[in-house]
Amino acid sequence: MLHVRTSSGVWETFCAQILAFLQASLIELKIEEETVRGFRSPDSPALWIRDHSDMLRGGKHIEPDVLSTINCFAGMQAANGRIFDHVSTEPSAERENWERWVRVPVEADVEYRFVKAAYLAWQSSGDNEWLKTLLSALDRALTYTHTHPLRWDSQHKLVKRPYTIDTWDFDYTAGRADWLNFQITDDTFWGIFHGDNSGFYEAAWLLSKMYTSVGNVSAASRWQEIALGLRQRANDLLFNGRFYTHFHKLTPVTIDGVDEKEQLSLSTPMAINRGLATHEMAVAILKEYQHRRRNTGAFAEWFGIDPPFPDGIFGDDKLTGGAYINGGIFPLVGGELARAAFEHGFEHYGHQTLEQYRRMIAEHGATYLWYFPNGDPSSEETSTSPEAMPTDGWGSSAMLYAFIEGLAGIEDLEDSFRKVRCSPRWISANEDEIHIKVGYAASQASFGYQFYHLKQDSQIKLILESENSNLILNLLLPADTECTSVTWNGDRVDFELIKVGDSPYVVTQGKVAKQAEVEISYARSRN
Numbered sequence: 001m002l003h004v005r006t007s008s009g010v011w012e013t014f015c016a017q018i019l020a021f022l023q024a025s026l027i028e029l030k031i032e033e034e035t036v037r038g039f040r041s042p043d044s045p046a047l048w049i050r051d052h053s054d055m056l057r058g059g060k061h062i063e064p065d066v067l068s069t070i071n072c073f074a075g076m077q078a079a080n081g082r083i084f085d086h087v088s089t090e091p092s093a094e095r096e097n098w099e100r101w102v103r104v105p106v107e108a109d110v111e112y113r114f115v116k117a118a119y120l121a122w123q124s125s126g127d128n129e130w131l132k133t134l135l136s137a138l139d140r141a142l143t144y145t146h147t148h149p150l151r152w153d154s155q156h157k158l159v160k161r162p163y164t165i166d167t168w169d170f171d172y173t174a175g176r177a178d179w180l181n182f183q184i185t186d187d188t189f190w191g192i193f194h195g196d197n198s199g200f201y202e203a204a205w206l207l208s209k210m211y212t213s214v215g216n217v218s219a220a221s222r223w224q225e226i227a228l229g230l231r232q233r234a235n236d237l238l239f240n241g242r243f244y245t246h247f248h249k250l251t252p253v254t255i256d257g258v259d260e261k262e263q264l265s266l267s268t269p270m271a272i273n274r275g276l277a278t279h280e281m282a283v284a285i286l287k288e289y290q291h292r293r294r295n296t297g298a299f300a301e302w303f304g305i306d307p308p309f310p311d312g313i314f315g316d317d318k319l320t321g322g323a324y325i326n327g328g329i330f331p332l333v334g335g336e337l338a339r340a341a342f343e344h345g346f347e348h349y350g351h352q353t354l355e356q357y358r359r360m361i362a363e364h365g366a367t368y369l370w371y372f373p374n375g376d377p378s379s380e381e382t383s384t385s386p387e388a389m390p391t392d393g394w395g396s397s398a399m400l401y402a403f404i405e406g407l408a409g410i411e412d413l414e415d416s417f418r419k420v421r422c423s424p425r426w427i428s429a430n431e432d433e434i435h436i437k438v439g440y441a442a443s444q445a446s447f448g449y450q451f452y453h454l455k456q457d458s459q460i461k462l463i464l465e466s467e468n469s470n471l472i473l474n475l476l477l478p479a480d481t482e483c484t485s486v487t488w489n490g491d492r493v494d495f496e497l498i499k500v501g502d503s504p505y506v507v508t509q510g511k512v513a514k515q516a517e518v519e520i521s522y523a524r525s526r527n
Contacts, residue, residue, distance in 0.1 A: 001439030001446055002061045002404075007432045014358045015403070018396045021367055022059050025393030029089050031072055031099065036087075038069035042369040042392035043378075043385035046088035046102075049073050049110060050167075051394050053117035054332070058397030060124035064441040067130060070118045074137040076101060081144030083114045085169075104169040105184045108151050108161035108196045111141040112203035119206040122213075124440035126416035132214050138207055139219070145200055146226065150184065153250065157233055159196040163189040163247060165305055166265040167196070168325045170314055174253065180315045180384065189251040194244035194276075195267030197234040201227050202274035213414070231276055239281055242288045243268055246305065257310040264288065265305045266325070266333050272340035282344040283501065289337055290349060298322075298373035300356060302333035316384050324383055328370035331357060335398025342406030345501025347428035347476060350406050355429075357399050366390035409474070410438050416445035417466055420512075423474040423505075424451050424462070437465070447512075462518040469512040477504040481522045488518050 004015050027040045027047060038047045039055035052069055060066055076084055084101045103110070115138050122131045145151045145159055153160040162171035162184060170180035172189055204227035211220035238244045246263040269289070272282040293301040308327030311320040319326045334353050341350035361367050368377040369392045378388045405411045409423030426434055432455070437448030450463040460475065477483060483506035486495040495508040506520055 001437065001441060001444070003435070003437040003448070004408075005435040007434070008429075010358065010362075011403070013362060014354075015400065017361050017365075018058060018400045019062055021391040021396040022055065022062060022393045022400075024389070024391035025055060026059075026063065029087065031087065031089070034068070034072070035065075036068045036072045037063065037065040039063075039393050039397075041086075041385075042389040042394055043383060043387050044086070045090055045387060046086040046100075048086040049083065049117060050085065050113050053113040053120070055393045055397045056117055056120040056124075058400040059393070060120055060440055060442070061438065062441055066121040066124050066442045067127070070114075070121050070134065073114060074118075074134060077137055077140065080148065081111065081140035081142075082148075083110045083141055085110055104182045105150075106162040106164055106171045106182055106188075107169055108145065108159055108193070109167050109199055111145045111151075112196075112199040114138070114141050115203040115207055116199075119203075119210060121442075122210060123412060123415045124445075125442040126440075126445060127443075128214060131210055135207075135210060135214065135216075135219075138210070142200070142203055142207060142223070153190075153192060156192060156237060158192050158230065158237065159200050160190055160192050160250060161196055163191055163249070163251075163253065164193070165309065165314070165325045166193070166246070166267050172253070172255070172314060175313075177315050189249070189253045191250050192238065192248040193246070193267075194234065194238045194271055195265070197230060197238070198267065198271035198274040198276035201231050201234070201276045204230070205275065209414070234276060235278070235281065239277075241284065243285050244271055244277075255309065255313065258307055262307060263305055264292065264303060266303070266330060269333060269336040269340045272344065273336055279344060279500075282340060283346075286337075286341055286344060286346050286349065290346075296373075298329055299371070299375040300329050300334060302329045302331060302337065304328045304330055304333075304370065318382060318384055322373045324370060324378070324385075327373070328378065329373060330370045331367060331392065331395025332369075332398040335395060335400070335402045338399065338402035339406045342402065342409075342423075342425055342428075343500075345499075345503045347425050347503055350402065350425075351429045354399060354402055354407060361396070367392045367396050369394060404438055408434070408436050408438070409476075410436070410447055410449075412447070413472075416440070416443055417447040417469050419472075420447055420466070420469045421472045421474060422447075422449065422464070423476070424449070425476040426451055427453065427476045427478055458522050460520045460522070462520075464512045464516045464518065465514070466512040467514070471510055471512050471516075473506075473508050473510070473518065475506050475520060477506060477520075477522050479504070480525050482525045483520055484523050485521045486518065489516055 029036045038052045041051040204223045208220040208223040246265045304325040308321035338350045338353040411421040413419040432453040434451040439446030447466045452461040488510045
């Protein structure tokens with residue numbers, strides 16, 4: 001459920017296009033006579049828990065079956081907690097239509113993505129009884145990452161992996177493999193990648209929240225402590241002052257032809273949205289992306305990695321600089337970047353990023369997992385993957401995530417919109433009248449508002465609509481202004497003035513039962 005009406009009239013089409021891309025990404029499998037529905041990768045005809053977990057951020061608004069994929073992967077969990085990467089029942093490279101379960105050995109991100117997908121399923125279904133049956137599987141999954149010698153570095157107490165490009169699934173072998181390598185061997189080059197640790201950090205917090213929802217306070221506290229310790233260690237080791245170092249090497253190796261200290265990789269803005277980065281770190285990262293936007297020859301700064309590795313060194317001649325994960329341009333990076341920008345005082349940059357993507361999909365009626373730096377889309381011929389769908393749900397869902405939680409500012413802090421942080425940032429987009437309603441297909445829970453910027457009266461009016469929400473209102477004001485009063489259903493209420501960078505916000509709290517009216521008056525700042 002997603003209904004949008006804006007004064008400019010452009011965001012309605014934007015949302016409709018993305019929901020259509022997500023609908024085209026839905027697949028249905030039969031696994032032991034059970035129907036499993038989920039969101040497929042745009043470059044592979046399989047159900048990957050990795051892609052599904054990110055796409056569910058948008059997919060939860062249109063798909064009522066959010067549980068079957070989680071149940072299916074949980075049912076195939078190994079005794080030690082390990083989770084499979086993906087399942088397929090249709091032939092791809094081979095003709096046999098086997099049911100095929102795959103775990104790529106070099107991957108260290110599968111378990112935390114499984115937990116994230118489960119959290120989104122619980123959030124949108126509100127099904128606490130289902131959650132109670134799943135928590136032990138989620139706990140085992142994160143414990144596997146936190147303890148297994150193939151996933152956990154006992155010296156640094158951080159998640160480790162072989163030397164891959166960001167979160168991708170093949171590693172550097174120094175020419176020892178004939179093609180892309182997915183196996184761990186005695187010659188593997190090991191290191192610590194920031195994206196695995198930001199993902200684990202977020203998943204530990206989400207697991208803590210889920211334990212809290214069923215009353216298990218001790219387990220919730222344990223995972224909070226694990227998360228906080230990892231955050232400190234990861235930030236101390238991996239943040240270089242401008243961004244997160246792509247790969248901290250545990251096995252010494254030198255790759256000629258690239259300045260690895262300058263490599264900015266795909267999961268960097270995710271570290272902001274997952275909560276690993278402090279606000280000060282987020283500001284430095286966003287400034288780095290703005291710098292590269294101004295100075296790169298690429299049409300967008302949404303890099304898989306920049307600068308890229310030398311052509312073909314990972315074992316496939318197609319992996320030239322600017323192709324696929326080796327320097328290609330990914331909308332999924334742009335969506336994460338926009339969401340981070342809205343949250344950390346770069347609202348105009350966030351809007352600029354969304355607007356660029358909005359124009360792209362409006363012009364072409366298509367969206368791809370990645371593009372060459374000159375703007376040409378990927379294709380089956382130019383990718384190492386079997387497909388290149390023009391309805392990429394991975395990147396488009398990231399852009400929708402940035403739109404809903406960033407620009408519209410509707411963030412469900414628990415499940416079923418029982419606790420909401422509402423941060424309308426329409427001022428940054430010069431929108432004066434907005435009607436928006438966001439809901440979950442699984443539970444029909446929803447939250448929405450009408451937004452009116454009455455410039456002549458120096459006032460913003462909100463009509464909030466929800467069945468029953470505890471609300472934190474965090475409203476962006478026009479530049480160089482400050483709030484003078486807030487009324488909630490006609491009564492004056494307390495408020496706080498804060499600055500996020502140079503951006504003025506007014507913060508207040510209240511209850512929304514069916515409907516509430518809030519009026520914010522502002523004036524020019526006295527400072």
